[in-house]
Amino acid sequence: MTRPTALLWLRRDLRRADHPALAAAAAHGAVVPVFVLDPDFFDDAGPVRRGWLAANLRALADAYDGRLCLRAGRAVDVIPALAVEVGATEVHVSTETEPAGAARDAAVRTALEAAGVHWVETGSPYAVTPGRVVNRTGDGYRVFTPFLRAWRDHGWRGPAVEPDGVRFAAAAGDDHAWDTVDAALAACPIALPPAGEDAARERWARFLESGLRDYDEHRDRPDLAGTSQLSPDLKFGVLHPRTLLADLHGHTGLGAERYLAELAWREFYADVLHRFPDSLVADLHPLGLDYDEPDAGFTAWQRGRTGFPVVDAGMRQLLATGWMHNRVRMITASFLTKDLHVWWPHGARHFLDHLIDGDLASNAHGWQWTAGTGTDAAPYFRVFNPISQGEKFDPAGNYVRRWVPELAHLAGASAHRPWDAPDGYAHGYPQRIVDHATERVEALERYRRARG
């Protein structure tokens, strides 16, 4: 008697450990793990994230004992065809809550059910699946602090344990799809960090050992290695936040509390996006602000040539490494929205094109927060000063000198003020493209006008 077969369709859960959908599929029968290189998603990722995905797919194939089936094409075509091909009676996934992914899944599910194949969702990329944290009247939250309380009260399961004796069944892969993966890896413009679960767990272990204690203090310092660097792993589910939360248990102190809160921010923004799918591309709270069209200033911002050292350092770090420190994401976002008066989605798109961690919800809502259109009913007057922010969070100028070689000759904090140094522009650093004080007043004026 042949055992039933289940497809395990992997998406943002590129791991073997702590995988509830894998456990559910294995409970059904033999498991065919599959990843689909879907142009609707793959082509949109940008070369850095495509390269990172490719590296993790290679690692994933090893983690699944070489049985990972890779196919190219639109999921709505590939998954039902593969299910029929291998005689699968169930397709198992982790729930996808991002708008495009959820729409894709609905279409795939419909096609599968028409073919008599069951669709089974187990788990999600979050400790608490978006939509589950609600108040007494069943509504979601739009303010972080109450969400955090309710999210903690809701709680989450412990890590999933893989059952003994999982049997993987082979399905013919698509060599051409693997060629695409290798091409993506070759075309990746940055040096990727080590990919795969083992490397990710090593990063996490290192952070727990030496970073967590001072996390609260160091997390805002782009000149220090004070963050966990796990956002790329969380992006594709190489690690699950549930794993991290379980490991955090027993750690006390401000660092652990803060790290937990940062994980909660990721869950909060996923929850908000789930309830307001349009918030990826539209103001959550439309203010009716006047915006300027992206022009030469926008291009200078993208290239890190605004003449404001910490802004340029951040934008160049992004281009060079596919990552930017969170504090600097806020500073550069504030500069684009408040100093250049450009609508946040233009900046969000640029970030998504280059970030290795490019998380849709966190990116869009981080930008909305800065722009004043997001979940926080933020005071309109919260305009970052790019100079004082640089001096405050990069006090010795090390971050600026690292990413802006034209300023490498300036000592200490003077790197933040080349206009005050006699030789500040000796190596071709551009002059400031705007006057911050003027643009701050202009931004406040636009907010005032919008309020009416």
Added chain:
DNA sequence: TTTTGAGTTGTTCGA
């Protein structure tokens, strides 16, 4: 339903 209190991340100015 009404009311009350609170809201990640800031800057400037003047004492």
Added chain:
DNA sequence: GTCGAACAACTCAAA
């Protein structure tokens, strides 16, 4: 140099 106040009004959460 340090410190507190001012910068508005609104939305959201919860009693």
